Amino acid sequence: MISAIYNFALTTGANRVIRGSRIEHVCGDPTLSPEKDYAFGMRIVTTALQTLTIAVPGPTLFDPMAPGKTEEAAHAS
Protein backbone atom coordinates (compact mmCIF):
# COMPACT_ATOMS: atom_id res chain seq x y z
CA MET A 1 0.00 0.00 0.00
CA ILE A 2 1.36 3.40 -1.01
CA SER A 3 0.31 6.03 1.53
CA ALA A 4 1.22 9.58 2.56
CA ILE A 5 -0.09 8.87 6.07
CA TYR A 6 1.79 5.60 6.31
CA ASN A 7 1.48 5.09 10.07
CA PHE A 8 -2.25 4.70 9.63
CA ALA A 9 -1.67 2.07 6.94
CA LEU A 10 0.70 0.22 9.29
CA THR A 11 -1.67 0.26 12.26
CA THR A 12 -4.56 -0.98 10.13
CA GLY A 13 -2.50 -4.01 9.11
CA ALA A 14 -1.15 -3.43 5.59
CA ASN A 15 1.91 -5.69 5.30
CA ARG A 16 3.98 -3.67 2.86
CA VAL A 17 3.57 0.07 3.19
CA ILE A 18 5.34 2.46 0.83
CA ARG A 19 5.83 6.03 1.93
CA GLY A 20 4.00 8.20 -0.61
CA SER A 21 4.35 11.89 -1.38
CA ARG A 22 1.24 13.75 -0.11
CA ILE A 23 -2.41 12.88 0.34
CA GLU A 24 -3.45 14.90 -2.71
CA HIS A 25 -0.71 13.43 -4.95
CA VAL A 26 0.54 10.17 -3.48
CA CYS A 27 2.81 9.21 -6.40
CA GLY A 28 3.82 12.61 -7.72
CA ASP A 29 4.94 16.14 -7.00
CA PRO A 30 3.38 18.92 -9.11
CA THR A 31 6.14 21.34 -8.09
CA LEU A 32 8.63 19.31 -10.16
CA SER A 33 9.13 19.50 -13.92
CA PRO A 34 7.18 16.84 -15.89
CA GLU A 35 10.36 14.78 -16.38
CA LYS A 36 11.38 14.92 -12.71
CA ASP A 37 7.80 14.30 -11.58
CA TYR A 38 7.76 11.16 -13.76
CA ALA A 39 11.06 9.93 -12.29
CA PHE A 40 9.82 10.68 -8.76
CA GLY A 41 6.60 8.74 -9.34
CA MET A 42 8.51 5.85 -10.95
CA ARG A 43 10.77 5.63 -7.91
CA ILE A 44 7.75 5.22 -5.62
CA VAL A 45 5.97 2.74 -7.89
CA THR A 46 9.06 0.61 -8.59
CA THR A 47 9.83 0.48 -4.87
CA ALA A 48 6.28 -0.74 -4.33
CA LEU A 49 6.68 -3.44 -6.99
CA GLN A 50 10.06 -4.55 -5.60
CA THR A 51 8.63 -4.98 -2.09
CA LEU A 52 6.22 -7.57 -3.44
CA THR A 53 9.22 -9.87 -3.75
CA ILE A 54 10.35 -9.31 -0.16
CA ALA A 55 9.05 -11.46 2.69
CA VAL A 56 7.95 -9.36 5.67
CA PRO A 57 7.21 -10.51 9.23
CA GLY A 58 4.30 -8.07 9.60
CA PRO A 59 3.40 -4.46 8.69
CA THR A 60 6.65 -2.95 7.34
CA LEU A 61 7.43 0.51 6.05
CA PHE A 62 9.50 1.06 2.89
CA ASP A 63 10.79 4.52 2.08
CA PRO A 64 11.46 5.06 -1.66
CA MET A 65 13.59 8.13 -0.85
CA ALA A 66 15.80 6.37 1.72
CA PRO A 67 19.55 6.31 0.92
CA GLY A 68 20.50 3.26 -1.12
CA LYS A 69 17.08 2.90 -2.67
CA THR A 70 17.84 5.21 -5.57
CA GLU A 71 20.16 2.78 -7.35
CA GLU A 72 17.82 -0.14 -6.85
CA ALA A 73 14.93 1.87 -8.21
CA ALA A 74 17.02 3.06 -11.14
CA HIS A 75 18.01 -0.51 -11.89
CA ALA A 76 14.46 -1.70 -11.85
CA SER A 77 13.29 1.01 -14.21
Added chain:
Amino acid sequence: MRLEMGTFPVTDIVFGRTTRYDAGRLTVDRETVLAAVRQDPRIAKAELEIARPGESVRIWPVRDVIEPRVKVEGPGVCYPGICGRDIATVGRGRTHRLAGMGVVEVSSVNWHDAGGDFVETYLDMSGHYGEMYPYQKLVNLCLVVEPDATLSEEVKNYAVHKAALTVADQLGEAVRSLAPPEREVFELTPVDPSLPRVVYIWCVHSPQAMSGSPTAFCTATYGLTQLTPPWYLHPNEILDGALTGPYRTAFAMSWTVANNPLFLDLYRRHGRDWNFLGVISLRTEWTTQTEKQLMANQTAKLAGQLGAQGAVVTWDAGGNEFIEVVRSIQACERLGIKTVFLTSEDDATDGAPTMLEPLPEADAIVSTSFFKNVTLAVPEAPAVSRVIGSPTRIVRRGSTIGLHGGVDGVALPTTGPMPPPWRYDDHYGFSSLSCAE
Protein backbone atom coordinates in the same frame (compact mmCIF):
# COMPACT_ATOMS: atom_id res chain seq x y z
CA MET B 1 -6.60 41.47 28.91
CA ARG B 2 -10.08 42.47 30.11
CA LEU B 3 -13.19 42.42 27.96
CA GLU B 4 -16.66 43.54 28.93
CA MET B 5 -19.38 41.92 26.83
CA GLY B 6 -22.65 43.84 26.63
CA THR B 7 -25.56 41.70 25.48
CA PHE B 8 -28.67 43.01 23.72
CA PRO B 9 -31.24 40.19 23.47
CA VAL B 10 -33.26 40.28 20.25
CA THR B 11 -36.80 38.88 20.44
CA ASP B 12 -38.11 40.22 17.13
CA ILE B 13 -36.89 41.85 13.92
CA VAL B 14 -39.04 44.16 11.76
CA PHE B 15 -38.31 46.37 8.78
CA GLY B 16 -38.75 50.12 9.38
CA ARG B 17 -37.45 53.58 8.58
CA THR B 18 -34.34 53.61 10.78
CA THR B 19 -32.17 50.81 12.11
CA ARG B 20 -32.54 50.82 15.90
CA TYR B 21 -32.82 48.57 18.92
CA ASP B 22 -35.57 49.06 21.47
CA ALA B 23 -36.30 46.61 24.31
CA GLY B 24 -35.61 43.45 22.31
CA ARG B 25 -37.13 44.70 19.07
CA LEU B 26 -34.66 45.30 16.26
CA THR B 27 -35.94 47.56 13.51
CA VAL B 28 -33.97 47.33 10.27
CA ASP B 29 -33.87 50.04 7.62
CA ARG B 30 -33.76 47.60 4.74
CA GLU B 31 -32.79 50.04 1.97
CA THR B 32 -29.94 51.70 3.88
CA VAL B 33 -28.49 48.34 4.90
CA LEU B 34 -28.74 47.01 1.34
CA ALA B 35 -27.23 50.20 -0.06
CA ALA B 36 -24.15 49.56 2.09
CA VAL B 37 -23.95 46.00 0.72
CA ARG B 38 -24.37 47.16 -2.88
CA GLN B 39 -21.52 49.65 -2.56
CA ASP B 40 -19.24 46.71 -3.26
CA PRO B 41 -19.14 46.44 -7.08
CA ARG B 42 -18.59 42.69 -6.81
CA ILE B 43 -22.18 42.28 -5.56
CA ALA B 44 -24.76 41.71 -8.31
CA LYS B 45 -27.87 41.04 -6.25
CA ALA B 46 -28.83 41.45 -2.60
CA GLU B 47 -32.13 41.18 -0.71
CA LEU B 48 -33.09 40.98 2.96
CA GLU B 49 -35.78 38.74 4.46
CA ILE B 50 -36.79 37.82 8.01
CA ALA B 51 -37.29 34.24 9.28
CA ARG B 52 -38.78 33.73 12.73
CA PRO B 53 -38.77 30.61 14.94
CA GLY B 54 -41.79 28.38 14.33
CA GLU B 55 -42.55 29.65 10.82
CA SER B 56 -42.98 27.23 7.93
CA VAL B 57 -39.88 28.66 6.28
CA ARG B 58 -36.85 27.02 4.73
CA ILE B 59 -33.61 28.92 4.10
CA TRP B 60 -31.70 27.36 1.20
CA PRO B 61 -28.75 27.18 1.06
CA VAL B 62 -27.12 28.52 4.22
CA ARG B 63 -23.44 29.42 4.00
CA ASP B 64 -23.10 31.13 7.36
CA VAL B 65 -24.96 32.48 10.38
CA ILE B 66 -23.30 35.49 12.01
CA GLU B 67 -24.00 37.02 15.42
CA PRO B 68 -23.62 40.82 15.09
CA ARG B 69 -20.83 42.05 17.38
CA VAL B 70 -19.40 45.55 17.50
CA LYS B 71 -16.25 46.84 19.20
CA VAL B 72 -17.26 49.78 21.40
CA GLU B 73 -14.02 50.35 23.34
CA GLY B 74 -10.52 48.98 22.75
CA PRO B 75 -8.48 48.25 19.64
CA GLY B 76 -9.61 46.59 16.46
CA VAL B 77 -12.89 45.36 15.02
CA CYS B 78 -14.94 42.24 15.68
CA TYR B 79 -14.37 39.37 13.23
CA PRO B 80 -10.89 40.78 12.47
CA GLY B 81 -8.85 40.00 9.39
CA ILE B 82 -11.48 38.20 7.39
CA CYS B 83 -12.52 39.81 4.09
CA GLY B 84 -9.84 42.49 4.44
CA ARG B 85 -10.91 43.76 7.88
CA ASP B 86 -8.47 45.32 10.35
CA ILE B 87 -6.08 42.78 11.96
CA ALA B 88 -5.38 44.71 15.20
CA THR B 89 -5.25 42.28 18.14
CA VAL B 90 -8.71 42.17 19.69
CA GLY B 91 -9.98 41.11 23.10
CA ARG B 92 -9.67 44.30 25.16
CA GLY B 93 -12.23 46.91 26.13
CA ARG B 94 -15.91 46.50 25.47
CA THR B 95 -17.91 44.64 22.84
CA HIS B 96 -21.65 44.72 22.22
CA ARG B 97 -23.49 41.74 20.77
CA LEU B 98 -26.99 41.15 19.44
CA ALA B 99 -27.99 37.85 21.02
CA GLY B 100 -30.78 35.54 19.93
CA MET B 101 -30.47 36.51 16.28
CA GLY B 102 -28.42 35.63 13.26
CA VAL B 103 -27.47 37.29 10.01
CA VAL B 104 -27.83 34.40 7.59
CA GLU B 105 -25.64 34.38 4.47
CA VAL B 106 -27.73 32.81 1.72
CA SER B 107 -25.95 32.37 -1.60
CA SER B 108 -25.31 29.83 -4.33
CA VAL B 109 -21.57 30.52 -4.17
CA ASN B 110 -19.66 27.29 -3.56
CA TRP B 111 -16.69 27.01 -1.18
CA HIS B 112 -14.15 26.50 -3.96
CA ASP B 113 -14.02 25.06 -7.45
CA ALA B 114 -11.64 22.14 -6.81
CA GLY B 115 -14.56 19.72 -6.44
CA GLY B 116 -15.77 17.60 -3.55
CA ASP B 117 -17.04 20.34 -1.25
CA PHE B 118 -20.53 21.74 -1.78
CA VAL B 119 -22.70 24.19 0.16
CA GLU B 120 -25.43 21.88 1.35
CA THR B 121 -26.61 23.19 4.70
CA TYR B 122 -30.15 24.46 4.98
CA LEU B 123 -32.30 25.68 7.82
CA ASP B 124 -35.95 24.97 8.56
CA MET B 125 -37.54 27.35 11.08
CA SER B 126 -39.92 24.64 12.28
CA GLY B 127 -40.01 20.84 12.42
CA HIS B 128 -37.76 18.05 13.62
CA TYR B 129 -34.89 18.66 11.22
CA GLY B 130 -34.56 22.32 12.17
CA GLU B 131 -34.75 21.54 15.89
CA MET B 132 -31.46 19.67 15.64
CA TYR B 133 -29.62 22.97 15.08
CA PRO B 134 -29.32 26.02 17.36
CA TYR B 135 -30.24 28.45 14.56
CA GLN B 136 -33.92 27.49 14.53
CA LYS B 137 -34.35 29.27 17.87
CA LEU B 138 -32.91 32.50 16.48
CA VAL B 139 -34.70 35.37 14.79
CA ASN B 140 -32.87 35.37 11.48
CA LEU B 141 -32.21 38.25 9.13
CA CYS B 142 -31.37 36.58 5.82
CA LEU B 143 -29.16 38.24 3.24
CA VAL B 144 -29.85 36.59 -0.10
CA VAL B 145 -26.80 37.62 -2.06
CA GLU B 146 -25.21 36.78 -5.40
CA PRO B 147 -21.92 38.11 -6.75
CA ASP B 148 -20.86 39.12 -10.23
CA ALA B 149 -20.83 35.76 -12.05
CA THR B 150 -17.59 36.56 -13.89
CA LEU B 151 -15.48 36.60 -10.71
CA SER B 152 -13.33 33.67 -9.56
CA GLU B 153 -14.81 31.36 -6.92
CA GLU B 154 -12.42 32.65 -4.28
CA VAL B 155 -13.31 36.30 -4.92
CA LYS B 156 -17.02 35.39 -4.94
CA ASN B 157 -16.64 33.78 -1.52
CA TYR B 158 -15.01 36.83 0.00
CA ALA B 159 -17.52 39.17 -1.66
CA VAL B 160 -20.65 37.46 -0.33
CA HIS B 161 -19.19 36.93 3.13
CA LYS B 162 -18.10 40.57 3.29
CA ALA B 163 -21.65 41.49 2.35
CA ALA B 164 -23.03 39.46 5.28
CA LEU B 165 -20.50 41.06 7.64
CA THR B 166 -21.55 44.49 6.32
CA VAL B 167 -25.14 43.70 7.33
CA ALA B 168 -23.97 42.53 10.77
CA ASP B 169 -21.89 45.71 11.16
CA GLN B 170 -24.87 47.92 10.28
CA LEU B 171 -26.96 46.21 12.96
CA GLY B 172 -24.13 46.38 15.48
CA GLU B 173 -23.92 50.14 14.99
CA ALA B 174 -27.50 50.42 16.24
CA VAL B 175 -26.40 49.32 19.73
CA ARG B 176 -22.96 50.92 19.83
CA SER B 177 -23.95 53.82 22.06
CA LEU B 178 -26.76 52.15 24.03
CA ALA B 179 -26.46 50.83 27.59
CA PRO B 180 -26.47 47.02 27.39
CA PRO B 181 -29.27 45.23 29.29
CA GLU B 182 -26.79 42.52 30.31
CA ARG B 183 -23.07 42.80 31.03
CA GLU B 184 -20.42 40.17 31.66
CA VAL B 185 -16.72 40.69 32.30
CA PHE B 186 -14.24 38.20 30.83
CA GLU B 187 -10.70 38.16 32.18
CA LEU B 188 -8.09 35.50 32.97
CA THR B 189 -7.62 36.73 36.54
CA PRO B 190 -4.99 35.13 38.84
CA VAL B 191 -6.58 32.21 40.65
CA ASP B 192 -5.97 29.78 43.52
CA PRO B 193 -2.76 28.01 42.43
CA SER B 194 -4.13 24.65 43.56
CA LEU B 195 -6.77 24.69 40.80
CA PRO B 196 -6.01 22.40 37.83
CA ARG B 197 -4.63 24.19 34.78
CA VAL B 198 -6.67 23.47 31.66
CA VAL B 199 -6.15 24.46 28.03
CA TYR B 200 -8.63 24.16 25.17
CA ILE B 201 -7.17 22.63 21.98
CA TRP B 202 -9.57 23.84 19.30
CA CYS B 203 -8.82 22.15 15.97
CA VAL B 204 -10.16 23.86 12.85
CA HIS B 205 -10.10 22.77 9.24
CA SER B 206 -7.92 24.43 6.62
CA PRO B 207 -9.16 24.31 3.02
CA GLN B 208 -5.65 24.68 1.62
CA ALA B 209 -5.04 21.05 0.65
CA MET B 210 -8.56 20.45 -0.68
CA SER B 211 -8.73 23.66 -2.74
CA GLY B 212 -5.08 23.98 -3.71
CA SER B 213 -5.06 27.61 -2.55
CA PRO B 214 -3.55 29.01 0.68
CA THR B 215 -6.16 31.79 0.64
CA ALA B 216 -9.31 29.73 -0.05
CA PHE B 217 -12.27 30.92 2.01
CA CYS B 218 -13.03 29.01 5.24
CA THR B 219 -13.05 29.23 9.02
CA ALA B 220 -10.42 31.90 9.61
CA THR B 221 -7.94 32.94 12.30
CA TYR B 222 -7.62 36.73 11.93
CA GLY B 223 -8.61 36.10 8.33
CA LEU B 224 -6.02 33.39 7.65
CA THR B 225 -7.28 30.02 6.46
CA GLN B 226 -4.04 28.39 5.34
CA LEU B 227 -2.23 25.53 7.08
CA THR B 228 -0.29 27.18 9.90
CA PRO B 229 1.41 25.83 13.04
CA PRO B 230 -0.74 25.97 16.21
CA TRP B 231 -1.79 29.41 17.46
CA TYR B 232 -2.17 30.48 21.06
CA LEU B 233 -5.26 32.68 21.40
CA HIS B 234 -6.44 34.52 24.49
CA PRO B 235 -10.09 33.54 25.01
CA ASN B 236 -11.08 37.21 24.69
CA GLU B 237 -9.78 37.19 21.12
CA ILE B 238 -12.25 34.38 20.40
CA LEU B 239 -15.08 36.43 21.95
CA ASP B 240 -14.23 39.23 19.52
CA GLY B 241 -14.31 36.84 16.56
CA ALA B 242 -10.59 36.21 15.94
CA LEU B 243 -11.64 32.66 15.15
CA THR B 244 -14.64 32.73 12.86
CA GLY B 245 -16.63 30.65 10.44
CA PRO B 246 -17.89 29.38 8.26
CA TYR B 247 -16.71 25.99 7.19
CA ARG B 248 -18.88 23.61 5.15
CA THR B 249 -20.53 22.00 8.21
CA ALA B 250 -23.69 23.22 9.93
CA PHE B 251 -21.91 23.43 13.29
CA ALA B 252 -18.92 25.44 12.08
CA MET B 253 -20.77 28.68 11.37
CA SER B 254 -19.51 32.02 12.71
CA TRP B 255 -22.44 32.04 15.16
CA THR B 256 -21.61 28.55 16.44
CA VAL B 257 -17.92 29.35 16.88
CA ALA B 258 -18.81 32.59 18.75
CA ASN B 259 -21.30 30.75 20.98
CA ASN B 260 -19.37 27.47 21.46
CA PRO B 261 -20.87 26.23 24.77
CA LEU B 262 -17.78 24.20 25.67
CA PHE B 263 -15.52 27.25 25.26
CA LEU B 264 -17.86 29.54 27.21
CA ASP B 265 -18.20 27.02 30.04
CA LEU B 266 -14.42 26.59 30.24
CA TYR B 267 -14.07 30.38 30.50
CA ARG B 268 -16.93 31.05 32.91
CA ARG B 269 -15.72 28.44 35.39
CA HIS B 270 -12.17 29.88 35.39
CA GLY B 271 -11.14 30.53 38.99
CA ARG B 272 -13.90 28.36 40.40
CA ASP B 273 -13.36 24.85 39.05
CA TRP B 274 -10.08 25.23 37.19
CA ASN B 275 -7.48 27.65 35.88
CA PHE B 276 -8.35 28.20 32.22
CA LEU B 277 -5.16 28.90 30.31
CA GLY B 278 -6.66 29.84 26.94
CA VAL B 279 -6.98 28.34 23.49
CA ILE B 280 -4.53 26.53 21.26
CA SER B 281 -5.98 26.60 17.77
CA LEU B 282 -4.64 23.89 15.48
CA ARG B 283 -5.26 24.00 11.72
CA THR B 284 -5.97 20.55 10.31
CA GLU B 285 -5.67 18.68 7.02
CA TRP B 286 -1.91 18.49 6.78
CA THR B 287 -1.06 16.10 4.01
CA THR B 288 1.90 13.99 5.13
CA GLN B 289 2.47 11.77 8.15
CA THR B 290 5.46 13.90 9.11
CA GLU B 291 3.51 17.16 9.07
CA LYS B 292 0.63 15.65 11.02
CA GLN B 293 2.98 14.32 13.69
CA LEU B 294 4.93 17.59 13.81
CA MET B 295 1.75 19.59 14.46
CA ALA B 296 0.70 17.11 17.15
CA ASN B 297 4.12 17.40 18.83
CA GLN B 298 4.09 21.19 18.67
CA THR B 299 0.53 21.44 19.98
CA ALA B 300 1.43 19.30 22.98
CA LYS B 301 4.66 21.21 23.51
CA LEU B 302 2.76 24.51 23.54
CA ALA B 303 0.22 23.09 26.01
CA GLY B 304 3.12 21.97 28.21
CA GLN B 305 4.81 25.38 27.98
CA LEU B 306 1.57 27.00 29.13
CA GLY B 307 1.68 24.72 32.17
CA ALA B 308 -1.39 22.69 31.24
CA GLN B 309 -2.29 19.68 33.36
CA GLY B 310 -5.41 19.00 31.34
CA ALA B 311 -6.63 19.67 27.80
CA VAL B 312 -10.08 19.60 26.25
CA VAL B 313 -9.94 18.83 22.52
CA THR B 314 -12.48 19.43 19.74
CA TRP B 315 -12.29 19.32 15.95
CA ASP B 316 -14.63 20.39 13.14
CA ALA B 317 -13.59 18.18 10.26
CA GLY B 318 -13.45 14.54 9.24
CA GLY B 319 -11.37 11.93 7.47
CA ASN B 320 -7.59 12.10 7.63
CA GLU B 321 -7.67 15.24 9.78
CA PHE B 322 -8.40 12.88 12.65
CA ILE B 323 -4.72 11.87 12.61
CA GLU B 324 -3.25 15.22 13.74
CA VAL B 325 -6.10 15.61 16.24
CA VAL B 326 -5.78 12.21 17.89
CA ARG B 327 -1.98 12.35 17.78
CA SER B 328 -2.10 15.73 19.56
CA ILE B 329 -4.07 13.92 22.26
CA GLN B 330 -1.47 11.16 22.33
CA ALA B 331 1.41 13.66 22.49
CA CYS B 332 -0.30 15.55 25.35
CA GLU B 333 -0.88 12.38 27.32
CA ARG B 334 2.76 11.38 26.84
CA LEU B 335 3.77 14.73 28.36
CA GLY B 336 1.50 14.01 31.33
CA ILE B 337 -1.33 16.32 30.19
CA LYS B 338 -4.65 14.57 30.69
CA THR B 339 -7.08 14.97 27.81
CA VAL B 340 -10.80 14.84 27.14
CA PHE B 341 -11.89 14.60 23.51
CA LEU B 342 -15.28 15.81 22.32
CA THR B 343 -16.18 14.29 18.96
CA SER B 344 -18.90 12.82 16.81
CA GLU B 345 -18.67 9.18 15.76
CA ASP B 346 -18.87 7.49 12.41
CA ASP B 347 -21.11 4.47 11.88
CA ALA B 348 -19.54 1.16 12.87
CA THR B 349 -20.22 -0.72 9.62
CA ASP B 350 -19.14 -4.37 9.89
CA GLY B 351 -17.72 -3.79 13.36
CA ALA B 352 -15.20 -1.13 12.26
CA PRO B 353 -14.14 1.37 14.93
CA THR B 354 -16.22 4.57 14.96
CA MET B 355 -12.98 6.56 14.83
CA LEU B 356 -10.28 6.39 12.17
CA GLU B 357 -7.28 5.75 14.40
CA PRO B 358 -8.30 4.65 17.90
CA LEU B 359 -5.22 5.29 20.05
CA PRO B 360 -5.09 3.96 23.62
CA GLU B 361 -4.02 7.36 24.97
CA ALA B 362 -7.38 8.83 23.88
CA ASP B 363 -9.19 7.16 26.74
CA ALA B 364 -11.62 9.91 27.78
CA ILE B 365 -13.99 10.65 24.91
CA VAL B 366 -17.35 12.41 24.99
CA SER B 367 -19.52 11.53 22.02
CA THR B 368 -21.75 14.20 20.46
CA SER B 369 -23.65 11.55 18.49
CA PHE B 370 -23.15 10.39 14.94
CA PHE B 371 -21.29 12.17 12.16
CA LYS B 372 -23.94 11.43 9.53
CA ASN B 373 -27.64 12.21 9.47
CA VAL B 374 -28.29 8.86 7.79
CA THR B 375 -26.79 6.99 10.77
CA LEU B 376 -29.01 9.06 13.06
CA ALA B 377 -31.99 8.07 10.85
CA VAL B 378 -33.08 11.70 10.55
CA PRO B 379 -36.29 11.72 8.48
CA GLU B 380 -36.92 13.90 5.45
CA ALA B 381 -37.90 17.47 6.30
CA PRO B 382 -41.52 18.10 5.21
CA ALA B 383 -42.63 20.63 2.58
CA VAL B 384 -42.65 24.29 3.65
CA SER B 385 -44.82 27.32 2.81
CA ARG B 386 -42.00 29.69 1.95
CA VAL B 387 -38.39 29.45 0.84
CA ILE B 388 -35.83 32.18 1.43
CA GLY B 389 -33.04 31.83 -1.13
CA SER B 390 -33.09 29.68 -4.21
CA PRO B 391 -36.40 28.11 -5.39
CA THR B 392 -34.47 25.10 -6.72
CA ARG B 393 -31.55 23.01 -5.62
CA ILE B 394 -29.18 21.22 -7.98
CA VAL B 395 -28.35 17.58 -7.28
CA ARG B 396 -24.56 17.27 -6.98
CA ARG B 397 -22.62 14.02 -7.43
CA GLY B 398 -25.97 12.21 -7.88
CA SER B 399 -26.53 9.18 -5.69
CA THR B 400 -29.41 7.08 -4.40
CA ILE B 401 -29.63 8.57 -0.91
CA GLY B 402 -30.02 11.83 0.97
CA LEU B 403 -29.59 15.31 -0.38
CA HIS B 404 -27.69 13.91 -3.36
CA GLY B 405 -30.44 11.48 -4.29
CA GLY B 406 -31.26 11.83 -7.97
CA VAL B 407 -29.53 12.43 -11.25
CA ASP B 408 -26.45 14.64 -11.13
CA GLY B 409 -27.27 18.18 -12.29
CA VAL B 410 -31.06 17.90 -11.96
CA ALA B 411 -32.87 20.87 -10.34
CA LEU B 412 -35.47 20.06 -7.65
CA PRO B 413 -37.90 22.51 -5.97
CA THR B 414 -36.79 23.59 -2.50
CA THR B 415 -40.33 24.00 -1.11
CA GLY B 416 -40.94 20.24 -1.29
CA PRO B 417 -39.89 17.52 1.16
CA MET B 418 -36.11 17.57 1.50
CA PRO B 419 -33.69 14.94 2.81
CA PRO B 420 -31.24 16.05 5.50
CA PRO B 421 -27.68 16.85 4.43
CA TRP B 422 -25.16 14.02 4.51
CA ARG B 423 -23.42 15.39 7.57
CA TYR B 424 -24.66 16.22 11.07
CA ASP B 425 -21.45 16.36 13.16
CA ASP B 426 -22.08 18.50 16.26
CA HIS B 427 -18.54 19.75 16.97
CA TYR B 428 -19.10 21.61 20.22
CA GLY B 429 -21.90 19.79 22.02
CA PHE B 430 -24.82 22.09 21.15
CA SER B 431 -27.38 19.32 21.08
CA SER B 432 -28.22 16.76 23.75
CA LEU B 433 -27.63 13.84 21.37
CA SER B 434 -24.99 11.28 22.25
CA CYS B 435 -23.99 7.76 21.34
CA ALA B 436 -23.06 6.81 24.90
CA GLU B 437 -26.44 5.20 25.47
